[in-house]
Every structure is written in structure tokens, then in C-alpha cells.
Amino acid sequence: MHVRPVSTEVLVQELADRLAGQHPGERLRVAIDGPSAADPGVLAAALIAPLRLRGRPAVHVSTADFLRPASLRLEFGRTNPDSFYAGWIDEAGLRREVLDPAGPLGSGRIVTRLWNAATDRAAREPYAELPPEAVVLVSGSLLLGAGLPFDVTVHLALSPAALARRTDPAEHWTLPAFARYAAEVDPAAFADVVVRLDDPRRPAMVLRA
Template sequence: MRVTPISAERLTALVADRVEQAARNAPWVRVAVDGADAARPGALADALVGPLRLRGRPVLRVSAADFLRPASIRLEYGRQDADAFHDLWLDDGALLREVLAPLDPGGSGRVLPSLWDAVADRATRAPYTELPPGGVLLLDGPLLLGRWLPFELTVHLAMGPGALARHTAGAERWTLPAFARYEEETRPREAADLAVKVDDPRHPALVEP
């Protein structure tokens, strides 16, 4: 395995280039930026919006945090059950139905940008939006890979166990066993199209075979 330091700006440009490559073979490009909150996947997804729009690509930002299941399901086994966090929190069926499947070849392009407000524990009642052909969906969140969700491009922001523990807020440390299980069962560095080591999120490095 080769690890090559890369600037944040160059990383953004590299992912944007990969989006352009994927767009040659798909009506829409669905991009997953996968990583624990400590790895800041939302920051990378946000950084891609401007460069992609400058290239003439319509962009829609969606967060997996807006597609969690209701508290009655998420917290059925308690508020700090790592296996439930791994298996049950994300409503992957709704994410497929409302966001990803409409961007399949021949799809409508009509996407629901958010479904559930986990803090208020109620539907967001967000209106549907149309993503024109040639557009890019940027989805960020943890534990996105290994769920048979369709993406044209997947980026995994990887942290070693020590770095993840250091950067994870104390109130969220109970999730660490879920990420250890994710590493063991899903092997996201290998599953992703592009893996980036972010033990220090300010200094990313590409991970290549």
C-alpha cells in the first residue's frame, strides 16, 4: 500500500476529475463521501460543490444524517448501542427510494433532499427537487459502503483506530466499536473507488494499492 500526501485543494480537484470521468457513462453521477464525523466527510462534499458547478455541473448536496430512521427504531436497543448504530440508524431503503433510484439510467431525476429530522424526530417535509441530467449528487455520511447502494463514485476518508479515537468527541465515543466492525466486515478502503487517509484531517493522503 502506498500513501501519498496531497493538499486539500488537489484532493478536491482530483475527485472533481473523477466525477467528470464517471459522467461519460451515466446520466447522473452519484458520489458517496464516506467517513466518520471525525473525518469530516461533509467538508469534502461541500468543497466539491463550487468546482463542479464551475465545470457546468448542477450539484445537489444530501447528507445521510437527514435519512436516519425514527428514534423508536434507532434507539430500540438503547441510546448507545454500537451494533444498532452500524445496522439500524441509516434508513438505506428510503435513501435508495428517494435519492439514488431516481438517478438511475431512465430515472426521473426527482430527488427528496431530506427525509427525517433526527433531533426533532419528525419528517422534514422537504419538497422534492429536480436534478437535471448531467448533474451530480454529493452524499456524505458514515458507514455508507457495503449496503448495495448504487454510486458512480465512492470516496472513503480513512482514520486509524487511534486517530479516530482522538478526534471523536467524548459523547460519541460509544460509536467507535461500530467503526471497528465496519473496518473488519466492509473493508471500506478496499471497497471505495478512492481512499484518503485523514488521521490529521488538515493533511490528507491518498491510499493506493
């Protein structure tokens, strides 16, 4: 493999080209995986308009709207990296309300927000109907390796030094969770697309031989 530096604009356009060409005539479920320091939600949002221009309606879902209730999420404290690693995202809810219905045999009716973490209550979001060729972009951290049914996976990779440097000091307690994710899951080894973001102004795409 080799690494090719690109501009942010080129990154977005090339990803949109690649995703638009996947599963023509069918819905597509895409993971945009990365720590908050890599802003996976920003990349997901940036892909919506280019995908629509290519004839693929796109919807962005953030795992921040699919957290487990605070009583479960914070059972072992607000800054427990092990809980953050394995117990914050409501994976069952994400699968049930988004990924399974967006799949080839699904109903196409999804909920884009399941839980309001600010009020710690159900978001009560109405169901949305996906068009036949819709692309569902799911952004968040620690998304890969848990068996969630994605059709395409994009991993935003930072070196440990860059991750520590770009993570808000108030969130440094999450760093052991990301180190564990890199060691146990190693998403950069199998994600369909890997983007190195040590310098956010100069992303680089990892191209496999």
C-alpha cells in the same frame, strides 16, 4: 498501491476532476463515506462549486437527514453500537428518494431531506429536479457494503488511534461500530477513492497500482 500526500485544496480539485469526467451526459451518484471525525459532509460541500465550474451541477445529501425514527433507531438504547452500525440510516428511504431516481433509469426527482431528527418528524422537503449531468454527493458514515447503488465511492480512512483521538468523547460509544465496519466491510479495500485523514491538515490519497 502507494500513498501520495496532498493539500486539502489539491484533494478537492483532483476529486472534482475525477468526478466531472465520470459518466458524461448522465447523472452520477457519489458516496462520501467516513466517520464524523473525518467530516465527510465538509468534503462533499467543498466539491459542489468546483464541480459546477466543470459543468456538473452538484447536490449534497447528508445521511443525517435520512435517519430512521427514534422509536426504531434507539430501540436498544441511545448508545448501542450494534444499532448504530446497522439500524440508524433509513437505507430504504435513501434508495427510494435519492439513489434510484438519480440513477440512469430514474425520474431525476429527488428529496434531499427525508427526516428531521431534531423533531423526529418527516422533513416535508419538496422534490427537486436534477439536471441531466447532475452529481449527487451523499455524505455519511457506514455507507458502503450495504448494496446501495453508488456509481463512485470515496472512503475517508482514519487509523483506529486517530479515530479515537478525533472522535468527541461523548461519541466514543460508536468506536466499536467503526471497528466492526473496518473488519467486516473493509471499505478501504474496494472504494474507488481512499483518502487517509489521520492528520486533517495533511490528507493523503491512496493510489492503486
